[in-house]
Amino acid sequence: MLKRNTESVQVPAPRTSMSSTLVGRLMRNRWLYMMVFPGLLYFLIFKYWPMYGIFIAFQDFQPFLGFWNSPFVGLKHFERLFSDSNFIILFRNTIILATYNILFFFPLPIIIALMLNELRLEFTKRIVQTLIYIPHFMSWVVVVGISYMFLTTEGGIMNELLVRFGGEKINFLVSNEWFRTIITAEVMWKETGWGTIIFLAALSGVDPQLYEAARMDGANRLRQLWHITLPAIRSTIVILLILRLGNFLDTGFEQIFLMLNAMNREVGEVFDTYVYSVGISQGQYSFSTAVGVFKSIVGLILVVVANRLAKKFGEEGIY
Template sequence: MEITTYSKRMGEQNSVKPTRKPIRKIILRDRWLYFMLLPGIIYFLLFKYLPMWGVLIAFQNYQPFLGFWHSDWVGMKHFIRFFNEPTFWMLFRNTVILAIYNLIFFFPLPIVIALMLNEVRKNFLKRFVQTMIYIPHFFSWVVVVGIFYLLFTVEGGVVNEAIVRLGGEKANFLISADWFRTLIMTEVIWKETGWGTIIFLAALAGVDPGLYEAATIDGAGRWRQLWHITLPAIRSTIVILLILRLGHFMGTGFEQIILMLNAMNREVGEVFDTYVYSVGINQAQFSYSTAVGLFESLVGLILVLTTNALAKKAGDEGIY
């Protein structure tokens, strides 16, 4: 009888489901955490999600005086026009070339510098170098382009003066189509490389020191430790940042390029971002420029989805 009674009591206890707290109580309990989320939520709603409705004007003949709902719908007219424009392939070529340059020359540099800084044992020297390479990130592109103008201008530019003193002739780098992409990439590398090392240094800080000790005992040198321990430890970080970088593959940076453009280098410097500004703001072709911007965004979306799928097949987590 006692065993039966005990079994019944245990059965009754197991049949009782745990009670869940109401959502209202959970929100009330963590109200200050949710309050801290409000600025970020408001920012994304106002500047990221609500403007997405504006892409619909790419399928309209949008007239500001008629408004969003009363403008005529024209379907794919603006896309067809854009793909048939003589400038389309020029814009596509310039944008893709600059994007590939970014992936080849800029993207690996933060990884390399982070690996080099990780090997520095003197904390004072490490912090000093980090500070010096971080500073350019806080300069606006106007300041950066101004600095490069002072360096490369024909009249009193430091670079041209040095060339003349070495027996050469002055070169007008700023209006040369041959030097445009080189200058663009040099500015990007100088300004953003140091800032890009922050994430990789944080990833390197999470590597277990015991792995290096075990590798040292087994006779592995610094290069083998780098190849077999360090790089595999930050592989997922590299993959995620590469996927995010490809999301901005077609966005090569409007402010920098518009400041460097002129009549002499426009043939190699005009990209989708500057073209959207030119036809959308200067010429008030709002629907057409929106169609161009939407095409650029769709290419980025396709690249992100494709790269993420390939990363998952290769055994990485990806971004979702």
Template sequence: MQTSMEARIPAASKSSMLWKKLLRNRWLYFMVLPGLLYFLIFKYWPMYGIFIAFKDYQPFLGFWDSPFVGLKHFERFFNDSNFIVLFRNTLILAFYNIVFFFPLPIIIALMLNELRQEFLKRTFQTLIYIPHFMSWVVVVGIAYIFLTTENGIVNELLVRFGGQKINFLVSPDWFRTLVTAEVIWKETGWGTIIFLAALAGVDPQLYEAARMDGANRFRQLVHITLPAIRTTIVILLILRLGHFLDTGFEQIFLMLNAMNRDIGEVFDTYVYAVGISQGQYSFSTAVGLFKSVVGLILVVASNYLAKKFGEEGIY
């Protein structure tokens, strides 16, 4: 009935209603404007540059006059003997981040939510947020101070307790563990913000009703808290999969050395070493486009699966 009534409204009236609505909510749209401009200028406008992945880009010839080469750079990348090694290294580190890092902000947020003393809650939140504001240079520097064989705190403790020094920083066996541990230490606290916000929206009356029915804290967690933030968890997991192959350049680059390069070299560092340092801009763009396409496929597939299981998804 409402649809048929809307169909009878003249187009001019609809346009007038739209402008009135925009005018009434003008301050809300004004607040959205900075974020919209950010994405337009820094995210969408530079996307035209992906065309150089299909060209043999020469700076002196310019963007449009550089010769078109089609899929040449992609073929070179996929046929490169290093491709399998790079893909394996990137995939393993990405898998570590999903399995070990992604659940930790949820766990920490649940633990903080259980604290009843507001002072303790705020104190712990502040302490775990601080590492996020440190650069990767500082984080890797701290790891070096702790783990170096030359008076490193960890190795000194190992020797004091009867063990032997371990060269963590150059050992291939420890590389992935150290990278994942650094990510966990630096970003776990920051990742709890969204989950704490989701937990703040849970109706307290649900907990009161559960306590009256005899539910203990664990049952309240399982049957009220987790279902309440399940949608948030699914959405953030889908978004995280969109950056699945983005293992981070700066951290990996700082951790790499001649001894662990075979298992530490990933797409990001390879692009820098081969594409940027040697001026092969078209090739590096092709590698970046490949990562973006993989991320897009993972987002679409995971969103489809989420909807199949009854979740909202991201679209």
């Protein structure tokens, strides 16, 4: 008798095409993708699509000729920027203001968030949070107007206090020595509260059992802060610092433009205001674009260097 082959024959599984797998994944996560879509659309329209405009920096752009018919001039506008007698002054002022923001403004939201995290009364914590959030929603016109009321020599609160305590009036608004301090102080007052949101969110993820274990080991509040709280938000601090360096040369046009005058322009003129006064107002769009490209390249270099340093010291970085 012939023996029947009882070995099972393996039938290959039907291949699923990449398109069907992609569609299945999209359908499973459709609500998540719908939530992401508005933000993605925003970046595509307002961030990525306008990037083709950087080619204007290499042209003598003429609006009536259009983007494709304007003459190509290579690095002419970059050479003009770097050879301009004002370049060193602009670069120095921008770097100093940006450094002030990193040194004095960036740590402040971290400190405020740590202080708020130590509050035990939720009602008090919410009141304080609301009060420090409010300035973020004011326009720079309002903030500069408040600064003028405080610092003007004609009835300004600061000068009235100086006179009352036996001092002399100081014309803060036209002083080269006080300009950068005032600019940094305005940024700190306006944006510190808003900056605490991310750090408070990071602090909310710290395991409370770590604090209980630390208290059982005899650690006081300061040691708990140093050994538990700060290490828990260290990665968040590093990532935000790297992102901040990406906008290092963006010192804020509106604020500085409103605070500038003929007396403090020597220390207050930065790339943003220079682009407006020389480029936009006079219709030199190619030169304005060249300045923007230069700032972007500097920001990109700073992000790459900072990210590599972060990884070297054991942090994740942003990519």
